[in-house]
Amino acid sequence: MRFLGVLVGVLLVGGLTGLYIWMTLNDVLEGRAGVKQLLAALAAIGAGVFAAGVHLPSPAGRIDPKTVRQTPPFDRPRVRGVAPGEYEVVLIARAWAFEPNEIRVPRGSIVRFRVASADVIHGFLIENTNVNVMVIPGQIAEVTARFERPGEYVFLCHEYCGFGHHQMFGKVIVE
Amino acid sequence: MSSIARPAEVGHIEAGETIYLAEQLWPIRGQLFLGLLGLALGGYMGLLQALERIGINLYSAHLLKSYYQGLTIHGMLLAFLFTFSFSNSFLSLTTIRGFQRPLASISLAHGAFLTMLAGTVLAAFATLTNQATVLFTFYAPLKASSLFYLGAVFLVLSTWLTSANQLLTLRAWRREHPGEPIPLLGFVSVVTYLMWDLASVGVAILVVVFLLPWSLGILSSVDPQFELVLFWFTGHPIVYFWLLPAYVSWYLLIPAQVGGRLFSDDLTRFVFLLFLIPSTPTGLHHQFTDPGLPRAMKTVHLFTTFAVVYPSFITAFTVMAALEWGGRARGARGLLGWIRALPWKDPSVTAQLLAMLVFTLGGATGIVNASYSVNLVVHNTAFVPGHFHMTVGTTVALTAMGVCYWLIPFISGRELWGRRLALAQAWLRAIGMLIFARGQIAGGLSGMPRRTAIGDAAYLGLFKWSLDNWLTAIGGIVMTTSGLLFFVVVLGTLFFSRPLTEPIEIPVAEVVHSAGERWPLFDRLSLWFLIAVGLVVVAYGPVILGYLPLNSVSPPIKVY
Secondary structure (H helix, E strand, C coil): CHHHHHHHHHHHHHHHHHHHHHHHHHHHHCCCCCHHHHHHHHHHHHHHHHHHHCCCCCCCCECCHHHHHHCCCCCCCCEEEEECCEEEEEEEEECCEEECCEEEECCCEEEEEEEEECCCCEEEEECCCCCEEEECCCECEEEEEEECCCEEEEEECCCCCCCCHHHCEEEEEEC | CCCCCCCCCCCCEEECCEEECHHHHHHHHHHHHHHHHHHHHHHHHHHHHHHHCCCCCCCHHHCCCCHHHHHHHHHHHHHHHHHHHHHHHHHHHHHHHHHCCCCCCHHHHHHHHHHHHHHHHHHHHHHHCCCCCCCCCCCCCECCCHHHHHHHHHHHHHHHHHHHHHHHHHHHHHHHCCCCCCCHHHHHHHHHHHHHHHHCHHHHHHHHHHHHHHHCCCCCCECHHHHHHHHHHHHCHHHHHHHHHHHHHHHHHHHHHHCCCEEEHHHHHHHHHHHHCCCCCCHHHHCCCCCCCCHHHHHHHHHHHHHCHHHHHHHHHHHHHHHHHHHHHCCCCCCCHHHHHCCCCCHHHHHHHHHHHHHHHHHHHHHHHHCCCCHHHHCCECHHHHHHHHHHHHHHHHHHHHHHHHHHHHHHCECCCCHHHHHHHHHHHHHHHHHHHHHHHHHHHCCCECCCCHHHCCCHHHCCCHHHHHHHHHHHHHHHHHHHHHHHHHHHHHHHCCECCCCCCCCCCCEEECCCCCCHHHHCHHHHHHHHHHHHHHHHHHHHHHHCCCCCCECCECCC
């Protein structure tokens, strides 16, 4: 079933992109000028960027990995309520664990994760969410997710970080 | 520099109008065999990875410390050694064939082989002794032995020497043919390397200015975020350096092999220039999820990335047209009869046709990766290796194997041995890869990370990845069978086959639209190169200026 989904998705995206580019090229070649089409193409890609409130990670401050544990707020990695229904999670990623590795929040919460590495490059991905960010020594990684459905969401390190990379994970438990 | 054809001597090839000198052929042969050795060992490491997925861990049995040591060997040998060596040897030959003259410099030709060999020995020593288990991305602050970085320098140097030799050959040819258009085969060979010359600047600075001194203790710390910018400056366009030799074969050789013609001389030049110009200013689409880079520049690189999709679509139509002409010239009727009429019994052709088919899926998944928002679903998941095993792992590798089915006979002077085995090899490779990629792609969509020993992962029991892992493993086994057949055919050709009755010439397509319709500006390579440099400055200038000052906080760390 999932395979079919993937196949249909891939064919749809590929097919539509192909069709669109072919039509544009055709217009250009036949002298029906390209400026309008080019603008339309740019708008289409742009709409993909800004649609649905999806935001890519952006600079959220620098930090020294050697002194992460002494630098607020990373001196106290934990879950903290900041407003009704809003939480902030301060996470340290190190070879080869997340601290803390179990996070409990009520359903419907908006959770802001602030992650910093204490050593090498790590990754931070939470299954079934849009949370996917690199955790690079020297940079604070900041991502936000809303957890509507109760259950366990596994988060894991998705960047190779040494011998025990595959041991590095934790859970968000939505109650 | 020697530009005069010598009299007949042992080891040289005289085919049609072209003379391939023995002293230039041995480094070309040497690099081809070095690359094939890399393909064999690197491919074998792939089998170990596939088996790890279903709980069969063979690493200690191979004296390897970890999955990741095997993965480093896999990536280094296949992504760097095999691709670089194959490009160097194949595109040196097409340069000779295209310009109908020897390479301008014997010493550069020899130097390319010797630096490739030196780089291989250094990097192999470091990885085999577990002093460089940093994967082929070698992200700082994971530290490898200095020998590893030095090896990387030599491998890149080898491609630069090849490029320099091509450019000297072009200059010599221009002196001999003033005012004539650059022969198309020579043009595409030279432009492929020009693209790479510009693209490789990032990784050259990364290794020479930062990582090598850092590994030697001269620099105490580096900035990992900035190192990633330099890495991906090269890390994206390197895929076009892998791909373009395949395009050279599809555009200019395959039409001749199937009895078709190439549609347009101008369009072909245009496509290769489109790869030269927007290939490099796109690297940030590999860094959409990096915390240290602003959204605005990620968006700019998104647009340039989509610009590089265009030449591949033109390629799809051009190559299909050539194939259709070929099929119809062979007596095909009806709308699709030409497909069946293609020479499917010729392993060289079949391998490359299958490589093209798989590329449609590989290209489509690449567009998924590059999409701004969908990238959040797939970044660093197994979806990505699912994608690039269809592109570089099949489109490029299977095309290279198809090329080898005439290239090995060409350089050894022996007939292809085991034609039916070679045919089976091509089909098994494509089918195995589709099974493998389905496993990786589906796994990735449900959060399976890439570059991870999944079979041993602490969270394996929390996911439903069983089917995905089995498909990955089965695909890997089928591809290993295919790889085995490939080397049986190569060794059979080299050692058990009959000598050729007459030498093979490198097939080159006839062009439908060529003389008299040309746009002379296409041949002004220095102009196009400058435009490419300008675009890189526009796309990367704000990224780097906006990022400074460097945040050099990371000392070397060895945790493998």
